[in-house]
Structures are given as C-alpha cells and as structure tokens.
Amino acid sequence: MLTQIVLPGVVEPDGLLVDRRPLPEPGPGQARIAVEASGVSFAEQQMRRGKYYDQPAFPFVPGYDLVGTVAAVGPGVEEALLGRRFAALTKTGGWASDALVDAGDLVAVPDGVDPAAAETVVVNGITAWQMLHRAAKARPGGTILVHGANGGVGSTLVQLARHAGIRVLGTASRRNHDAVRALGAEPIDYRDPDLAGRVRTLAPNGVDAVFDHVGGAGIVDSYRLLAPGGTLVSYGTAATKNDPGNSQLPVLKLIARLAWWNALPNGHRATFYNIWAGRRRRAAFQARLREDLGAVFGLLAEGAIAAQVAARVPLTQATGALRLAKSGTVTGKVVLVP
C-alpha cells in the first residue's frame, strides 16, 4: 500500500490528511521510488497557507524533494536502476511512502551516505551550489554575506563557501550565532538596527556577493553592501510572507527592482535565482541538476560538508514535523521518514 500526506486546502498543520491507496504502477520513462526520506522546507510552510508563488491547486501531496530506492521501473527504463538509491527534486509529492518519478530526474546518492543526510542537501544543496557557483561565480579569497546562515539553504551555502575558501558573514537570530560560528561564518544579528554598519565594519570594501531570501526594504542594503563588481543574488521574499493578496506580486516587484538596478552603469549585478529556471529545456536542466547535486553529494560523502538533520519524524506524523520546523527551535532540516 501507498501511504501519503495530503494537503487538502489552507489548513493548520493538524489539517493534513493521511491517505492510503494501492501502489501506483510506473508509466513509460518512470521509476517508482520507495521513499526513505523527504523533508520540510520553507516552501511547504508557505504552500500550507496557500502562499507559495508557484503551487498547484489543492488537494495535493507536498514534499519538495526525496531520497529513496528504485522499487519498480516502467517501460523504457533500465532494470539496472532497481534497488539503487537516488534523490529527486519533485516540488510536490515527496511526502509519501512511494513516489513515481521520471527516471531522467533521478540523481544517484553515493554509497554509504545516509538517506536522511542526503535529503537535507537536495533542494538546499542545489540552491546553494547554483547560487554560489553559477549565479555569483564566487572566488576563493572573496567575502560574501549570507542571510539566514543557519537555515536549510543558508547553512549549506555557508559550508560550500567555506570549503571553496571564501570568507562568510552570516546573519541569523542571536540564539543561532553559535551554530553559525560552528559552520565557519562570522555571525551578525539580522535584528540589529545597524546591520549594514556591522557588515561595513567587518568588510570595509564591501562584499563580493550577497545572498538574500528576505527581500522587502532590506534588499536595498543588500545591494548597497556590494563591493565594486559584486553580485546580489536574491532568491525569496520572506519579508512579505504574511502579506495578504496575490503571492506572485512581491516576487514580480522584486524582479522588476533587480532589473532596474542591473540597468545602472556601476558594474554590480543583481539577479533573481529560481531553481526551476530553464526547466523547459528538460535534458539540459536534468544534466545540470545531476552535475550540481552530484558535486554536493560528493562533498557530503567525503565529509567536506555536514548534513544538518534537525530531527527524523515518521511520515504519518507530518503535522508534528511541520510544527517543529516552524518553531524556530531547531537547526537544520526536519526530515520525514516513511
């Protein structure tokens, strides 16, 4: 039997439903994955409130990513995949005991890597790697500013940057400063009214890149803190998460502002990172994901970066997992285990 968690509409965490039905058969090009780990990210918190800028119509099964082993393959898929462990970026559908995934979307998990550990770096690792190396093209010896340095994406980004020989200033709430320091970053309180002044004291010439998932008024400081030729990578608008109305509008406004900044002749770059950009050119998109997530998995396997597993929660207790993830009391990712 398939067990899955259904988000029926805008509900409190205890409104999630547990649904059981016969196992689905994989269609052409698909593999059925026996899921070993999925996770709770900011996206599911927003989807539950109907506030994620790009979510499907209710009801649906949430779960942005998963790790598991191939239990069955459909026509046209190599049987050699059976029994092997893979990860996939799914956007939805991960919160299930079993999931159908296009075989081309699978990324191999190295032998010996724990499924929950691997899970913490799927969406977080792809996002962090692509922002650091593709969007900002950060270089060893540079200095970057990472907002939310103890979060899922932020903590991965800090570790990847430190591994690449980059100095990191990281914002977080005060209670998380020790965790940020342990990752190798210099913590700054994001509630400090003189946050920008604090960054300028630590990096008087500005920073080579800023990674900003907050948006709102603070994005102006993020831009102004850049060193000559620096890059602002914006990737969210957490500041507007409670705003009423259309959830796409704040993102569109932000993108328009970045475009305007890019037209200024000062050598700075400002870009909005979207993990799904380019997905219409499917083969190239899948190849890029395999390369980038493969690189992150490689670093995890060799111990160059550490997984931040906040807790392992049984799938059927997804309500508790959601509550725990949004409590602000944990560092790293809450992982759901079927």
Ligand SMILES: NC(=O)c1ccc[n+]([C@@H]2O[C@H](COP(=O)([O-])OP(=O)(O)OC[C@H]3O[C@@H](n4cnc5c(N)ncnc54)[C@H](OP(=O)(O)O)[C@@H]3O)[C@@H](O)[C@H]2O)c1
């Ligand atoms: N564009 C894309 O393709 C893409 C892909 C993946 C994720 N994202 C975005 O990335 C963001 C982070 O996701 P996540 O799953 O890593 O979330 P998360 O684990 O909940 O982390 C959020 C972090 O934000 C910090 N934070 C809260 N308010 C802040 C503020 N005013 N200034 C600076 N930091 C603040 C929190 O710090 P404390 O815990 O210390 O309060 C926490 O470290 C979300 O906005 C998500 O939508 C975007």
